[in-house]
Amino acid sequence: MLHDNYGINEKGHLTVCGADTVELSEKYGTPLYILDEDCVRAKCREYKKAFEKHFPSGSLPFFASKALSYVGIYRIIADEGLGTDIVSPGELYTAQKANFPINNTCFHGNNKTDDDIEYGIKAGVGYFVVDSMEELNALNETAKRLGKVQKILLRLTPGIDPHTFAAVNTGRIDSKFGSSIDTGAAEEITKAALLLDGVKLCGYHCHIGSQIFESEPFCRAAKIMTEFSAKIKQKYGYEAEVINLGGGFGVRYYEGQDEPDTDAFISEIADVIKGVCDKNGMKFPVIFMEPGRSIVGAAGVTVYTVGSVKTIPGFRTYVSVDGGMPDNPRYALYSSRYTALIANKADEPCVDEYTIGGRCCESGDMIGEGMLLQKAERGDKLAVLVTGAYNYSMASHYNRIPKAPIVTVSNGSDTLAVKRETYEDLTKNEL
């Protein structure tokens, strides 16, 4: 089944990490996010191992926590010895709540406010990933005022189009993120950073996009970034210690989709960097990467209860579930394709194509169209696979629907990690 942490038990029920998803949905209610902790840990180890094998010592994968942010996930990531990316003071605060080692964080974002900057410096963020000249100057001033020297990486755009969905494609020249190498902005901001004493320039960062399935765009980015570093060394005598190549490793959402081989990709990327370094008499820098989706995606499954099943003759059959765009806005936002099944009939054949609708008062509230499912009836449990990334973290209260809980499963046993919101939670800030 799609990923090897999914299975079907003797009752014909879908299992995640050996746990029965139908039983979990009866115990905790629906909609329910289930997260396979063992699968998350295995992914972390896969990255760490590949990094140790192919990159110099000090290199580290950073979990991009915008993919999934709640207190417990930072504990798991810390436990596995990865760093973490944060993009807002809210994510930073959540990591602090988990006692995450804040020196192992990169602070991202194309528009950090003065308050964000001060909060990050005071919290002891490892690296600010500086997006613009304005941010560089504001960061320098604030660090000096606080009597600190803040380590930074500069976010650069290498001018790469990895052919993913436009909203998650971030490395082109025309992007709201970073300083372009092609236009000369990257060189300008590097020169400026080298002159400031409130910041210490440690190297460069890029992130070319998400859901990338070929190694070629990563290798091209690695080459452009390392060549940029070589050019700066030649012109100004500064050699970067760190190059951060961002995230974007693809995840299989449906049958027939390929998945990157982590070790093979990292090995190819390492070869490219080494080649450029050797040619230019540079040391192989410390490498960071920032996998988000590929760490938590396949670990997650969402379980819903089926309500109405409505056939419109000559058109289609709608199956409506008790969640939808509030817990998973990705179909509404990007037409993202998922795999679903009836969790309590997982061993039965798929009989029909269904459109899975959510419960919101909005036609665009769907989980998918043309989805092959077992015969759906009111009361069935419908499971959507590979929802670990960008579901809970993108959840909203649209239609005043309380956010669904997260249950983690490890070694077959379940633990409540995030409680279901109550109606009271919905109004608690309202005067």
Ligand SMILES: *Cc1c(COP(=O)(O)O)cnc(C)c1O
């Ligand atoms: C979103 C993002 C990531 C993670 O991307 P995935 O596709 O989830 O791996 C990493 N780095 C930065 C800067 C990002 O914005």
